[in-house]
Amino acid sequence: MSLATDRGKLQPADKPTLYKQIRIDIERRILTGEWPPGHRIPFEHELMSRYGCSRMTVSKALSELAQADLIERRRKAGSFVRRPTFLSAVLKIADIRAEISALGRSYGYELIQCSRRPANATDRTRLGAGKSGKVIAIACRHSADNVPFAIEDRLIDLDAVPEAAAADFATEPPGSWLLHHVPWTEAEHSISAIVADEQAAAALDIAIGAPCLVIDRHTWRSARPLTAVRLLYPGESHKLVARFRGG
Amino acid sequence: MSLATDRGKLQPADKPTLYKQIRIDIERRILTGEWPPGHRIPFEHELMSRYGCSRMTVSKALSELAQADLIERRRKAGSFVRRPTFLSAVLKIADIRAEISALGRSYGYELIQCSRRPANATDRTRLGAGKSGKVIAIACRHSADNVPFAIEDRLIDLDAVPEAAAADFATEPPGSWLLHHVPWTEAEHSISAIVADEQAAAALDIAIGAPCLVIDRHTWRSARPLTAVRLLYPGESHKLVARFRGG
DNA sequence: CGTATCGATATGTCTATACATAAAATCGTA
DNA sequence: TACGATTTTATGTATAGACATATCGATACG
Numbered sequence: 001m002s003l004a005t006d007r008g009k010l011q012p013a014d015k016p017t018l019y020k021q022i023r024i025d026i027e028r029r030i031l032t033g034e035w036p037p038g039h040r041i042p043f044e045h046e047l048m049s050r051y052g053c054s055r056m057t058v059s060k061a062l063s064e065l066a067q068a069d070l071i072e073r074r075r076k077a078g079s080f081v082r083r084p085t086f087l088s089a090v091l092k093i094a095d096i097r098a099e100i101s102a103l104g105r106s107y108g109y110e111l112i113q114c115s116r117r118p119a120n121a122t123d124r125t126r127l128g129a130g131k132s133g134k135v136i137a138i139a140c141r142h143s144a145d146n147v148p149f150a151i152e153d154r155l156i157d158l159d160a161v162p163e164a165a166a167a168d169f170a171t172e173p174p175g176s177w178l179l180h181h182v183p184w185t186e187a188e189h190s191i192s193a194i195v196a197d198e199q200a201a202a203a204l205d206i207a208i209g210a211p212c213l214v215i216d217r218h219t220w221r222s223a224r225p226l227t228a229v230r231l232l233y234p235g236e237s238h239k240l241v242a243r244f245r246g247g
Numbered sequence: 248m249s250l251a252t253d254r255g256k257l258q259p260a261d262k263p264t265l266y267k268q269i270r271i272d273i274e275r276r277i278l279t280g281e282w283p284p285g286h287r288i289p290f291e292h293e294l295m296s297r298y299g300c301s302r303m304t305v306s307k308a309l310s311e312l313a314q315a316d317l318i319e320r321r322r323k324a325g326s327f328v329r330r331p332t333f334l335s336a337v338l339k340i341a342d343i344r345a346e347i348s349a350l351g352r353s354y355g356y357e358l359i360q361c362s363r364r365p366a367n368a369t370d371r372t373r374l375g376a377g378k379s380g381k382v383i384a385i386a387c388r389h390s391a392d393n394v395p396f397a398i399e400d401r402l403i404d405l406d407a408v409p410e411a412a413a414a415d416f417a418t419e420p421p422g423s424w425l426l427h428h429v430p431w432t433e434a435e436h437s438i439s440a441i442v443a444d445e446q447a448a449a450a451l452d453i454a455i456g457a458p459c460l461v462i463d464r465h466t467w468r469s470a471r472p473l474t475a476v477r478l479l480y481p482g483e484s485h486k487l488v489a490r491f492r493g494g
Numbered sequence: 495c496g497t498a499t500c501g502a503t504a505t506g507t508c509t510a511t512a513c514a515t516a517a518a519a520t521c522g523t524a
Numbered sequence: 525t526a527c528g529a530t531t532t533t534a535t536g537t538a539t540a541g542a543c544a545t546a547t548c549g550a551t552a553c554g
Binding site: 017018019053054055056057060074075076077 | 506507508509510511515516517518519
Binding site: 043063077 | 532533534
């Protein structure tokens with residue numbers, strides 16, 4: 001897992017066109033604290049004359065800053081540095097295969113169990129689906145350099161994702177397959193910690209009672225549940241990187 | 248903690264100006280999979296005639312989609328739906344006081360220890376600072392409805408954040424104070440799980456050996472370390488919400 | 495056959511202008 | 525003074541046109 005910025009991104013020294021120059025000038029003043037939250041940014045026509053350009057150019061810079069949530073624009077009042085109420089960071093979650101490969105380690109995948117069945121009450125609750133037809137239930141294990149890395153327990157709604165019926169989860173991890181084949185609009189994650197029970201300990205090759213990081217992820221497309229997954233990692237750390245502060 | 252989208256955000260049914268209409272039209276096609284990754288979006292002048300508007304209007308819609316990382320624009324070639332290689336989600340981390348208040352629970356704060364001292368070798372390593380002068384070391388406990396919620400162990404670089412010397416951490420949690428007073432440009436998070444040792448168990452009022460979620464956060468401004476903090480939560484879940492898929 | 499050049503083309507930036515719209519500020523009147 | 529109508533103002537959206545620039549593809553050349 002890795003966290004990186006969004007909010008317009010820290011530009012990679014693009015050749016500074018004028019509007020970009022204006023944008024990073026303002027960004028710099030905000031990020032250094034020279035213009036604190038609540039500060040009114042100079043009016044567009046002030047920036048026009050300061051930079052000797054048209055209002056459209058200034059406006060483009062301000063629009064991007066607004067889209068990035070660094071400033072707030074209010075008609076008649078002006079533009080203001082946003083008051084941060086949250087730390088905001090973009091979480092980039094690679095699928096586990098890509099994550100392990102990116103670390104330069106060899107990826108291993110093992111399908112433990114895969115069944116297609118009509119959804120029972122537990123499945124429906126887990127997916128959050130009202131009525132539900134068939135589901136695919138998958139249990140599998142990911143390993144890095146032949147050491148267990150995570151175990152995965154997943155449910156896929158076959159009505160919402162009929163293409164999944166044709167996928168071969170014996171050879172391709174379901175997370176990778178879904179990431180590359182199924183667009184989604186919303187996801188929700190819950191992070192928690194548990195201690196390994198006998199089964200988890202055996203699958204992860206750790207001691208019973210050892211700490212595990214748990215990630216539960218639910219994914220929807222337009223409010224329709226697609227999949228629910230629980231990932232269990234041995235307690236060691238997963239890194240996230242964030243940039244910028246946010247509103 | 249709560250995760251929400253960036254990438255332009257799921258618009259709250261803004262009155263649909265033309266460029267926004269174009270934007271959400273394209274967004275819809277991407278998100279439903281009608282235009283899969285790699286698909287070439289109609290050329291700007293095709294969209295111009297389809298919507299009967301000027302190129303600037305079309306371009307504004309595409310620019311926002313590009314800033315949101317949903318598409319990639321290439322000169323001469325056209326604009327293309329981005330190939331998702333990551334799940335992308337915006338992590339919004341409220342400071343703990345705000346987080347607990349938002350849940351409608353009463354917030355309690357208890358300063359356990361606070362000292363100002365020259366940085367020792369351990370402090371420097373932890374902050375990642377080369378040379379370092381003074382630091383503030385803080386240990387404190389947050390509670391919700393009088394139940395321990397998290398314990399915090401923090402180091403603040405006083406040279407980088409001299410204003411911190413004047414803050415009163417006996418009454419205001421350091422996370423809240425920093426969030427509202429100190430702009431930052433980069434942060435890095437590590438999430439892991441441990442089992443409570445005797446000290447943590449006592450502070451959190453849980454059993455020794457019970458699982459704890461650990462978040463280590465380092466924060467910088469322009470590559471200069473500002474603060475390092477370790478938060479220890481009892482194992483129950485922390486929710487995150489993400490939207491859209493990303494590149 | 496491989497390479498250099500050049501034209502066509504789609505996006506990238508910018509201008510000058512116009513009108514719309516939301517909201518602050520002012521004024522006028524009850 | 526209080527309240528409602530009017531004016532002012534800064535942003536929001538949109539246009540038409542201009543030139544810049546990257547790059548694909550074709551043509552010409554060695």
